[in-house]
Amino acid sequence: MSAGIGLRQPHYVEFRARRPAVDFIEVHSENFFNPHDAAAQVLAAVRADHAVSLHGVGLALGSACGLDDEHLQRLAALVARIEPVRVSDHACFARAPWAGRGSVHANDLLPIAFTQGALAVFVANVQRVQERLRRPILVENLSTYLDFAERDFSEPEFFAELSRRSGCGLLLDVNNLMVNALNAGVDDAQAAVCAWLDELARCAPPDLVGEIHLAGHSRQHELIIDDHSCVVSAPVWRAYAHALRRFGARPTLIEWDTSLPSLDVLLGEAVKARHLLDAETGGQSARTSSALEQAV
Amino acid sequence: MNRASAAMAREATRQQALLQALFAAQPGSAPAPDLGVRQRDQRWAAGLAAYRGNGLEHAVAALRAQFPTLLAMLGDAPFATLCARYWYAYPPRRGDLARIGDELADCIAALEDLRAWPWLADSARLDWARWAVVFDAPAQLAAADLQRLAECDPTRLQLRLAPGTRLLRARWPVLALWRAHQSPDVDAAALQAALRMPAAPLWIWREGMQAQCREVSAGEAGWLDALCAGVRLDQALADAADDFDVGAWLQTAVQHGWIDGIQACDEVGTRG
Numbered sequence: 001m002s003a004g005i006g007l008r009q010p011h012y013v014e015f016r017a018r019r020p021a022v023d024f025i026e027v028h029s030e031n032f033f034n035p036h037d038a039a040a041q042v043l044a045a046v047r048a049d050h051a052v053s054l055h056g057v058g059l060a061l062g063s064a065c066g067l068d069d070e071h072l073q074r075l076a077a078l079v080a081r082i083e084p085v086r087v088s089d090h091a092c093f094a095r096a097p098w099a100g101r102g103s104v105h106a107n108d109l110l111p112i113a114f115t116q117g118a119l120a121v122f123v124a125n126v127q128r129v130q131e132r133l134r135r136p137i138l139v140e141n142l143s144t145y146l147d148f149a150e151r152d153f154s155e156p157e158f159f160a161e162l163s164r165r166s167g168c169g170l171l172l173d174v175n176n177l178m179v180n181a182l183n184a185g186v187d188d189a190q191a192a193v194c195a196w197l198d199e200l201a202r203c204a205p206p207d208l209v210g211e212i213h214l215a216g217h218s219r220q221h222e223l224i225i226d227d228h229s230c231v232v233s234a235p236v237w238r239a240y241a242h243a244l245r246r247f248g249a250r251p252t253l254i255e256w257d258t259s260l261p262s263l264d265v266l267l268g269e270a271v272k273a274r275h276l277l278d279a280e281t282g283g284q285s286a287r288t289s290s291a292l293e294q295a296v
Numbered sequence: 297m298n299r300a301s302a303a304m305a306r307e308a309t310r311q312q313a314l315l316q317a318l319f320a321a322q323p324g325s326a327p328a329p330d331l332g333v334r335q336r337d338q339r340w341a342a343g344l345a346a347y348r349g350n351g352l353e354h355a356v357a358a359l360r361a362q363f364p365t366l367l368a369m370l371g372d373a374p375f376a377t378l379c380a381r382y383w384y385a386y387p388p389r390r391g392d393l394a395r396i397g398d399e400l401a402d403c404i405a406a407l408e409d410l411r412a413w414p415w416l417a418d419s420a421r422l423d424w425a426r427w428a429v430v431f432d433a434p435a436q437l438a439a440a441d442l443q444r445l446a447e448c449d450p451t452r453l454q455l456r457l458a459p460g461t462r463l464l465r466a467r468w469p470v471l472a473l474w475r476a477h478q479s480p481d482v483d484a485a486a487l488q489a490a491l492r493m494p495a496a497p498l499w500i501w502r503e504g505m506q507a508q509c510r511e512v513s514a515g516e517a518g519w520l521d522a523l524c525a526g527v528r529l530d531q532a533l534a535d536a537a538d539d540f541d542v543g544a545w546l547q548t549a550v551q552h553g554w555i556d557g558i559q560a561c562d563e564v565g566t567r568g
Contacts, residue, residue, distance in 0.1 A: 030391065030392050030393075030394075031394075033392065033394075034394070034431045035433075036430075036431060036432060036433045036434060036460075037430055037431055037505070038430075038505045057391075058390075058391025058392060059391070060391060062307075063311065064304055064305075064307045064308035064311050065308060065311075068390065068391060070390070071390070071391055071392070093311050094391060095391070096308070096311045096312045096315045097312065098315070098387060101386075101387065101389055102389060103389065104315060104319065104387040104388065104389060105388050105389060105390055105391040106315060106318055106319075106351055106387070106388075107351060107354060107355070107388055107391055107392075107393055107396070108318075108347060108350055108351045108354075110311075110314060110315075110318075110347065111314075112307075113307065113310060113332070115303060115306070115307065116300070116303045117300075117302075117303030117304045117305070117306050117307040118307050120300055120303060120304050121304055121307055145342070145343035145344075145346040145347060146314075146333045146334075146335055146340070146343040146344065146347070147333065147334055147335075148310070148331075148332050148333055148334065149332050149333070149334045150332050220346075221342060221345075222338070222339075222342050223342050223343070223346055225346060
């Protein structure tokens with residue numbers, strides 16, 4: 001089972017020169033939409049040596065006004081060029097009608113309500129993407145700083161139902177769960193994350209989880225912000241080990257987007273994930289404990 | 297409206313309410329009732345600020361890359377302030393930050409308090425053109441196109457410019473200003489000297505992975521305008537100045553990749 005890293009622009013040259021033994025890389029789809037710029041050449045070269053997972057930040061799958069046709073068209077063209085191992089985006093909205101401008105796209109991952117209405121919007125939009133791409137996609141659970149009183153589902157139920165109705169999978173972001181638990185002010189955030197994972201395991205279709213994301217977070221003023229700015233925290237590693245026990249070994253990505261470290265630090269985080277994946281695949285709980293101790 | 301449609305309409309209303317809160321010039325102290333958020337008071341303000349700050353931070357980072365001359369002219373803090381005004385007045389229409397700056401020059405031109413620096417909008421147009429051309433497809437000119445040019449009557453030909461080319465008619469000497477701002481410490485005398493230069497039309501093009509730019513004469517600009525409009529070669533020549541050397545221009549154009557193709561007129565429409 002594979003462990004990968006998010007490949008970001010400051011590492012392009014070094015990554016291409018070293019061709020490190022990482023199982024896959026993940027890039028933000030929108031950064032490679034243009035087939036004629038330098039970034040497109042870099043991705044084509046990287047793709048020759050590595051599996052690539054395309055992770056979008058702009059489809060805005062939960063937007064009640066629907067998808068941006070041009071955005072979907074550009075994603076489809078990128079998927080055709082790169083032939084990625086996985087295609088994913090987020091359980092968010094970003095688009096809405098706007099007087100005088102047609103519609104506006106916030107270029108952010110905005111929270112959705114876990115309601116029947118939001119589920120219907122998601123199912124329609126996800127199905128449209130999957131029909132256009134002719135493949136299932138993964139939808140990632142969000143970190144959020146605001147949420148909604150009205151809800152018809154718990155978050156795990158929402159993803160389970162979305163998968164049943166649309167055929168998509170879940171990109172399980174363990175750090176996002178931790179950020180939400182910390183911002184909710186629960187006494188034991190790690191226990192809250194594990195309870196979330198347990199509930200998902202109870203209600204989810206088999207093989208719902210198609211990929212796992214791990215990342216760092218930081219405190220900014222009174223909130224924990226999912227800024228992908230540091231190493232994976234010890235509670236997130238422990239929750240990750242719990243997720244592996246619940247869902248089995250899944251391709252796992254280390255995300256790091258701000259205050260980018262050296263490539264070696266990033267690769268080192270991926271090696272920690274790989275040790276946990278290997279231990280889980282081997283069914284050796286003693287090895288899992290040892291790998292977890294080393295990770296934290 | 298059935299129950300499912302009503303539920304989706306409820307989400308549409310909620311989402312519009314959140315976007316209104318995000319792009320309001322001043323954040324509201326309490327959430328709109330349509331939003332239905334759980335958070336109140338300070339926690340609402342903190343959550344809203346996290347989203348507002350994140351969106352603007354990414355926008356400023358993108359605009360810094362897209363408008364290096366404008367950034368050099370204004371400096372970090374005033375540039376960030378300008379970006380914020382742009383973000384709230386012209387919220388992005390697309391989920392692609394690489395294209396977020398397409399209306400910044402129009403925004404600057406509309407800002408009354410920037411009228412004292414009237415060259416800023418034109419400088420922004422040059423920055424944007426330089427940024428945009430490298431996203432366009434390279435020229436596809438083939439040997440058959442050149443053969444057509446050599447063998448056919450120009451009254452039967454149309455020349456198609458490469459996508460990564462732009463003609464910019466600026467009212468200020470923005471190329472001189474651009475050159476003056478290539479130095480990290482812009483010399484005030486050099487800036488004044490640049491501003492005293494005459495304005496000229498600019499030709500911007502993609503060459504490899506770089507943007508290139510040069511001033512063109514009024515005659516050449518007339519020719520380029522005509523080509524941009526897609527008219528026949530003989531009509532484009534009529535729009536160029538008498539002393540315009542089309543042979544020399546074609547040689548330069550082929551060398552720099554300005555021509556995407558040359559096609560027979562019966563394949564295209566004619567002017568008028």
